[in-house]
Amino acid sequence: VGAVTTLPFRKVLVANRGEIALRVLRTLRALGVRSVAVHSEVDGAQRHVLEADEAVAIGPAEPRLSYLSVEAIVKAAKATGADAVHPGYGFLSEDAAFARALESARVVFVGPPAAVLEASADKLVVKRRVAQAGVPVVPGPLAPVADDRKALAQAAKETGYPLLVKAAGGGGGKGMRVVQRSSDLAGAAEAARREAGGAFGKTDLYLERLVKGARHVEVQVLADAQGHVVVLGERDCSVQRRHQKVIEESPAPTLSDYERGALHEAGAKAAAALGYQNAGTAEFLLAPGGGFWFLEMNRRLQVEHPVTEACFGVDLVAWQLRIAAGEPLPPASAFRSRGHAVEARLYAEDPENGYVPSSGTVLALREPEGPGIRVDSALLAGMEVSPHYDPLLAKVIAHGETREEAIRRLDLALRETAVLGVRTNAALLRAVLADADFRAGRHATDLLDRRGDALVAPGPAGVEALLAVAADELLPAAGRVPTPGRGPAVEGPWLRLPGFRLSERTP
């Protein structure tokens, strides 16, 4: 699906860091649009800065004062004369005030218009509007619970246990509590209210049933300013730990054609009900006994968008830019999915030690390549992995004709992937790919919680690895060819050519 018109943007600022900033830069480069990177004090040597056309320092390491600062980023956009800002995911990507501030500064926000973000900021309002459009939503009252014990108990009874207490203005797991029994309800609600008030300045809570054994599936939509909504398939993101996705794939395994069709229709309806524009994702829970419920709308590019791009052969960032520029979408028939794609997220964290985030200097690095393999990465040998930011280092995506082929390619790719100096979850990713439930596609979101410990248990150290360490100690360093008998070893390209000598005597 190609571009018809030329983009009206000459320069676009990328308001993010890490792999997603690099991902957006790649599209800007392909489209011949100049790019501006922004960075905090500690990020000046990160790859997204090195690969942009221009770079602006926007503040200290603390996200609140740099990547989350509306003022600093709008100022950078104005100062560099950027026509548009791509927010990536996280940070300010769904921030209505940010979109509004850019609008006022006459800079295009590459995402939904500020009015759409404002109208969909309250999750409960979103849920109600989607339900009114005839889309099934996760069971629970569609009104905020009053701040009194009796009303709370009544709402919980309606919802059924176990349940989730959620903050209407929430996100990222903040202001959310799992409640197993009625005796824990009041305490959980109070804690969620306090947390939501602190984080979002809004204390509205609502209740939702906790669906056990559910899978997480989501529908990718593109919606243009002319009111067309196109569905680009679905993704299954059921391999999670602590509500953080780890492995995602498209299409979702084990869905019947009928279920898939119904899910896509529901996703399109949800987007239409919200007057949505740009790329977005409708998240659903797939119940163990069949049937699905709308969960929430993600109003940004998702981390896992590459699996959709691999199957549909599209560039979603390019579409985001075109939609933001006012270009209409082609008909749905222009988008077709082929084969299967699986993505693994490489995190700087230690699965053997409770998934604690790790930081430090990357000492050495190897990234995979091969047919059907894509790597979205911010890694650079010598780079500093900072504890200030999200621990996602890279994503490895494999595409194949079948799910089996995609999984096999991903496994081989991960075998070729290595990051030294910072602990990662690489071994866990391969263990999940080898898991019988995952292979059969019958895993649910609790896979890692149930079996994580068994999956991360290390085996004994192989003798080859120890021999490699010994060889590294004993072998001469690279670039130094031993020169027996004659003077000191000199570094230089000529000496890497065996048998080639300029003026040295043959020993």
Add this chain to the structure above:
Amino acid sequence: VSGRTLRRAYRVGGDTVEVDLRLEGDRLAGTVRGEAVEARVARVNADTVSVRMGGRVLRALVARRGDVAWVAVEGRVLEVGVAAAGREAPARESAEPYAVSPMTGVVATVAVRPGAEVGAGDPLFVVEAMKMEYVVKAPREAVVKEVRRRAGERVTLGEVVVTFAEGP
């Protein structure tokens, strides 16, 4: 070309592995854990070594930081303590004049006050999230300047919790 020998007690996880090897040309031979081994080895580039053993050829990525060698073989990464006997790998040093929260959560306890002198590895504060506790330790010897959060308060990923006074 004369050979080079290596006798070490490598530390992997909680184990100690005795290594007694000799390199002659590309032939690396000797014992690992008391068992005889023989391989052909070569340096592919600055951080890659190939190990050919019993018909199998493996390429290992190897890098050192202090007395710890990191090695990756077929997707598996090991941290190997390579210090000569009696020497311990130093704790990871950080020159940053502050300590940040490694995750979003709640400060469970704070172990230091402004003015406190801490040594490398001393606990500074504990962050709790998702039923998991994480102890943040001093990256080096330092004097605590500020403590910005109290026990029970929320912290976000990357938030500065403790700052250190400038200078040594």
